[in-house]
Every structure is written in structure tokens, then in C-alpha cells.
Amino acid sequence: MEHVVITDGDAGTAAIAAFERDRRALLRRGFTLGGAAIAASSIPLLWSIRNAFAGAGSDDPILASAINLERVAVIAYGVVIDSGLLSPALLRLARRLRAHEQAHADALTTALTDLGGSPPQAPKGVAAVDKVVKGLGDVRSQADVVNFAIELETAAVAAYYDAHAKLVEARLLQIGASIMASEGQHLVVLRKAARKDPVPNAFETGAS
Amino acid sequence: MDIDSFLRDPLSRRRFFHMSGVSVAGGSAVFLAACGSDDPTSRVPTGPDESDQADVEILNGALDLELMAVAAYKRAAALMTGDVLEIGKTFLAQEQEHADGLSAAIKDAGGMPNRAKSSYEFPELRSQTDALKFAVDLENTAIAAYIDALPKLSQGDLRATAAAIVTNEAEHAAVLLDALGRDPLPGAFVTGSAA
Numbered sequence: 001m002e003h004v005v006i007t008d009g010d011a012g013t014a015a016i017a018a019f020e021r022d023r024r025a026l027l028r029r030g031f032t033l034g035g036a037a038i039a040a041s042s043i044p045l046l047w048s049i050r051n052a053f054a055g056a057g058s059d060d061p062i063l064a065s066a067i068n069l070e071r072v073a074v075i076a077y078g079v080v081i082d083s084g085l086l087s088p089a090l091l092r093l094a095r096r097l098r099a100h101e102q103a104h105a106d107a108l109t110t111a112l113t114d115l116g117g118s119p120p121q122a123p124k125g126v127a128a129v130d131k132v133v134k135g136l137g138d139v140r141s142q143a144d145v146v147n148f149a150i151e152l153e154t155a156a157v158a159a160y161y162d163a164h165a166k167l168v169e170a171r172l173l174q175i176g177a178s179i180m181a182s183e184g185q186h187l188v189v190l191r192k193a194a195r196k197d198p199v200p201n202a203f204e205t206g207a208s
Numbered sequence: 209m210d211i212d213s214f215l216r217d218p219l220s221r222r223r224f225f226h227m228s229g230v231s232v233a234g235g236s237a238v239f240l241a242a243c244g245s246d247d248p249t250s251r252v253p254t255g256p257d258e259s260d261q262a263d264v265e266i267l268n269g270a271l272d273l274e275l276m277a278v279a280a281y282k283r284a285a286a287l288m289t290g291d292v293l294e295i296g297k298t299f300l301a302q303e304q305e306h307a308d309g310l311s312a313a314i315k316d317a318g319g320m321p322n323r324a325k326s327s328y329e330f331p332e333l334r335s336q337t338d339a340l341k342f343a344v345d346l347e348n349t350a351i352a353a354y355i356d357a358l359p360k361l362s363q364g365d366l367r368a369t370a371a372a373i374v375t376n377e378a379e380h381a382a383v384l385l386d387a388l389g390r391d392p393l394p395g396a397f398v399t400g401s402a403a
Contacts, residue, residue, distance in 0.1 A: 096393060099396070100393070100396035103396035103397070104396060104397075107397070157375060160371065161368050161371055161372055161375075162368070164358070164364070164367045164368040164370075164371040165364030165365055165367060165368040166364060167367075169359075170359030170360075171359075173358050173359040173367060174355050174356075174358065174359060175397075176371070177354070177355050177358055177370075177371045177374050177375075178355060178397040178398050178399050179396075179397065180371055180374070180375050181351060181374050181375045181377075181378035181398035182378070182393075182395070182396055182397060182398050183375070184375035184376065184378045184379045184382075184398075185378050185379060185381070185382040185392065185393050185398060186393070187379065188379045188382040188383055188386075188392060189382065189392055189393060192386075198379065198382075198383055199298065199299070199302070199376065199379045199380065199383060201376070202301070202302035202303075202305035202306060202309075202373075202376055203305070203306075203309070203369065203372040203373060203376060204372050204375035204376045204379060205368075205372045
């Protein structure tokens, strides 16, 4: 699969078609990186970025989506921290995971602004979380919370996995991999809390 | 040399990993020989053959590492019992899956996969704790090597697969740290450590 590279001159229709194909593949899997950001406005974003940063590649919309995803995770962990459903140990864990997601969002935001891009609008509330993983409003027990968190982290791993096929900047690929690996470690701790196999697959692609 | 001295001594570690086909020099390019440039974004292969050849060299570097990890987990498993032994066996099988996947990718790119060395000189492991500590070091070295190599791969699907392997190695590290009674989540960014 070729990644989309927008260079000087007209964007190739083949590249746009490939991008659309990838996007549709994501949609088929029931998940889009950052939800509506890619789904609704991918092509216009690609065009505007081509015009603003000719030759800069297509990393900016991917970064913006990843930032949205991390911010959504921060919101989700905030909701479960305030839910009163968690034991002291899991409360401590949820706080640590939220801090990690915030650190990811901050690092990606710095990377995006370094590239000359602007951070996306901040997501708000459970509705924003629903666009990535549904069910946060339905959690009623600690077990529900842990299962929801596993879904959220799995979705994040899937998003970074897909992003690695498209990102072109070396530094972004490396930041992305170190974040994806962190989400994998979150999954280990959460799966253990749910008494599930902590490392079920040799290739952690976020396929569930 | 016992494991604690080995882990404290950068020169021994570097020599060991170098002899196993792995060299992570000061956090810079681990499989740099494949590229000829520190800046992967500036590397524009002139044709598919050239990029395939560069990919093959990078993938073979990763394969050397996985084959060494398979041998290491076999050695470590001899010191493990109970739940820890189950962990060791699972991770051994997963490292073998990585090696098989890399070998297939190398063949797809028209290359010849490297083979395992007939023997590896591991540091002296005397206990299950030694085995776990050594395994954590191996996983961290692998994580650093993959993160370093990842941007140099020319194909998107290879980069995605490398990221999936890094994430699995990070999961291994978390489980092993937990088994040692240490924090399984040492940081928000998992970068491993250079040998």
C-alpha cells in the first residue's frame, strides 16, 4: 500500500484514490482515527495542506486526528475517574493512564505546531468519546470500566498502526511508535485487571 | 559475567548485541548500513530494486535480533517455573512469529533471510530473576532498534508491521517488569534502550 504524498503541483488522483481506499477500509472496521476528523473532511484537508505547505506531505491531518484521539482518551479516563466505580488501585491506574494520554496529546500538539499546523478544536464531553468508542455512558461497574478502557486503548493501537502506513516524517513515525507501544503497555495492565491474556497476539495491530 | 554486571556495563552489552548481529550505537541508526543517510526522509530510492534492497537489509537486521531473542528465551525458560515459565514460552513463540514474518517479508522483497547463529554467548544466568532481567534488557534493546529502523523502511505496510512488533515487545516488557515486581508502565513514551 502506498502512502499519500502530496508534492508540488497537482495531487495525483491515484494518491487521492488510495487515501480514500484506506479511509474506507478504516470505516469498514468501524473505527476512524479521531472519528469524524478524517471521515468528514479528509480530502479538503489534504488539499488545503498541499496549498499551505507544498511538499510537506500528508502528516498534518493524521497528527490532528491522533491529537483528537488522545484528548478523547483524556476525557474518557476523566469520566471514569469521577464515576465512583473504581477501587483505589484502579483509580490510581486510571489517573496514570490519563496522565500518559495527556502527555501523548501534548507531544503530538508540539509536533504539529512545529510543522506549522494548528491543533484541532478540542473535543468535548462523552459525545466526543462516542465518536471513537461507544459505551462510556453505559458503564455501571468496575468491570464495565475496564472493558471500555480495553476497547479505547485497542482503538488507539489500531489508529496508530494504520497511521504508520501513511506517515512520512521520520520523527513522527518514531513518536507514533513510542506512543503506540505505550498504549500496548496500557492494554497489558488493563487485560490483567480483566483477567484476560495480557499479550494475546505477536503482532499488536489493534485488531479485536 | 553475571547478569547485573552485564546490565551495568555498556561495553559488554554492546559487544554482546553486536555479536548477535545487533548494533544500536548511541541511540543513532541501528541498521544504518542499509541507508547511507541519517535522515530517512531525504532518502529517495532511485527505483524499486534499490528500495527493496535497503528494506531487505533493515529487515535482516531485525531478523537477527528476533532469532537471538528466540535463543535467549529458550535459555531463559530453563530457569523459569510456573506462571513465569508460561510467560517465557508464550514470548518465545511470539518472537518466533516475528522471525517468521520478517523472513517472509524479506523473501517477498526478493532477499535471502539471515539464519540463526549456531550459538550465542549470553551472560551468565543463575536464577529466574536473572532470566527476567535479561529478558527485559533484550526487549528494551529490540524496542530501541525497531523505533530506530522504522522510518527507514520504504513501504507503508512494512512500517505498520514494525510498529505492531514494537508494541508487542513493549507489552512483553510490561509483563516481565510486573513479574519482577517492578512498575509495568515506566513511562508515557516507550523508547527502549540502546545497547
